[in-house]
Amino acid sequence: MDQFDVKLLQALQSNGRLSNFELADVVGLSASQCSRRRAALEDAGTIASYHAQLDGEALGLGIMGFVQVTLATHSPDNSRRFFKLIESLEEVQEAYALTGEADYLIKVSITDLKALSRLLNDVFLPHDSVAHVRSSIVLDRLKQTSQLPLGHLIPAEKRPAGRSRSRGEGTPRSGRSRGA
Structure with missing residues (x-):
């Protein structure tokens, strides 16, 4: 992966609907080169998918919540049962x-507190x-x-x-100069 691939990925993360001509302007390559690179990144699985991001509040899903779950027993069968439950719930x-x-x-997206109560008390518990x-x-x-x-x-x-720097670059973590 080179700097052109990274620029292409950054651009597509910001706007997955960019055409190869638009990508060419951003990345600094020709449209055909962008097309080949995009296809190679898709084939390699680096680009996993494209999708539309919907606004939950605009769709009546006014509550977002997080639910911590502790299993009754720690066994492969119990984990599979829980996984099947999670897979069956569109709110998850x-x-x-x-x-x-x-x-x-x-992480759950739901319409209101009553829906959260039903999910917790009638489904999870x-x-x-x-x-x-x-x-x-x-809350926010x-x-x-x-x-x-x-x-x-x-x-x-x-x-x-x-x-931002990765660990090991720039100044030491403690804020003191080296050798102090």
Whole structure:
């Protein structure tokens, strides 16, 4: 992967609908070169998909919440049962297996608090795979992005000024000068 591929990926993350001609302007290559590079990145799985990002509030999904779930038992069968439950719920937007106190963190988008109550009390809690549920309601979204950080793919000498540094670059972590 070179700097042109990184520029192409950055541009497509910002706007996945860019044509190859528009990409050529951004990346600094011809449209045919952009087309070949895009196809290669798609074939390699680096570009996983294209999609429309919908506004949940505009669609009546006014509540976003996070649900921490602790399983009743830690066995492959119980994990599979819980996975099937998660897969069946359209309200579940994301689900993560975790280390720490909770086993899973589930992001849900729902219409209102009554819908959240039904989801927790009528779906999660009675499920035989679940032992404990804790929920949090999002008050305000401070940042939302589906864009991955790509700065680490650009050699340090070619990064624009002001880009965050990776560990090991620049000043030491403690803030003291080396050798002090």
